[in-house]
Amino acid sequence: MIHFWKYQGAGNDFIMIDDRDATFDINDHEKVAFLCHRRFGVGGDGLILIRLKEGYDFEMVYFNADGHVGTMCGNGGRCAVRFAHTLGLFDTTTSFWAADGAHEATLDEQQLVHLKMNPPGEIEINADHYFMDTGSPHYVRFEKDLDNFDCVTEGKAIRYNERFAKEGTNVNFAQVTGSQSLSVRTYERGVEDETYACGTGVTAC
Template identity: 30%
Template sequence: MRVDFIKMHGLGNDFVVLDARTRTLPAIDAPVARALADRRTGIGCDQLILLEPSKSADFRMRIFNQDGTEVGACGNASRAVALLHGAAVRVETAGGVIAVEPSGTGASVDMGEPRFDWEAIPLAYGMDTAVMPVGWETLDQPGAVNVGNPHVIFFVEDTDAVPLETVGAQIETDPLFPERVNVNVATILDRRHIRLHVWERGAGITRACGTGACATAVHAMRRGLAEREVTVTLPGGDLVIAWGEDNRIRMTGPAAEAYRGSFEWDDFA
């Protein structure tokens, strides 16, 4: 079976998009997702995105990380899908229904409401998620936010000085996080500008993470360190994050299509 794909990215966070809204594809499982995401023997991507029909929204978006795990949200992929669709639309995800709207060379995404309760992150046991009494190596007292998937956020003086390639993996798999966690290391440049590096669960260090930018911005606002709209600078570029009075997060930023192609399903199944 020959299957078409679209290669897209948001600030360098790249995706292989499979569109099954009008054509039925074989079932995606973890081994297939890993094979397609492999940068040496597959197409190569941070996340595999599958678009399907939905009963609760205009269509459904499923998200598989590089290691084959399925996750609830991906902000950069949401912008890419908005650009691909070409019109404002409501999208069902495992983390909830989101609203996306293309805008120029990118898109604006209503990412929904943040969740702060320790059970919603989730954590293995109860604690204050605004200032958590835990630490790893030189990183301590983080905050935690769920924005469709779980994030832990550390504020540091210099993001470049943190060995995220080692401590990120350690924190991601700590028993405190029963569903693992995305690790964000951020520097507050001023009340409207944050610098951010992200270790993404199931993918490792990434050039950009939309949900990480949302979680980090909201946590900074919750702590009184930032205004209600900020620019978050990641290695791949900038995102604008606003947390409205309605408690909903809106993310705006670029996305792009890289190329299109096709593959034989049996080569990866």
């Protein structure tokens, strides 16, 4: 029997498991993929384990929906912080470990999570797109009309092109909607589909 919780952040949904006893087999990719399956499993964009980590309040271990250990997930990180707080691992401020290193986060009076993202690596600027790593690799391209844009077809073509096919990349299409606002649609590797939101993707944009 697996005890789990279901969390969502901005529409990204995750299966959350308290694995402080480190009994969950992180190499059982088929089990993770089955749990994330939306027809035969619990369903989710990913699965997150909360584990103990020396020097930190906890460790977040993130799996993509395909069953493999993933890189940093921004909305998953926010969910992990909220779940860890529910488990009593910290009060209002926390330091935790994720795939891209240490992160800090706080819970405000409304119990909203404020997560500090790590600085991106080198930003590659091209004629029609940008590429950078914000804890996960992200391709960013600006479009004029996202409402009538085929995110899945365009995103899949880029994710599986000659450059990115082996390691994969998340693909973001952004549109400027105001002086201080953007609209973003993301095709996520590991999910291999458009998701409702992507925290590291919005950070990249």
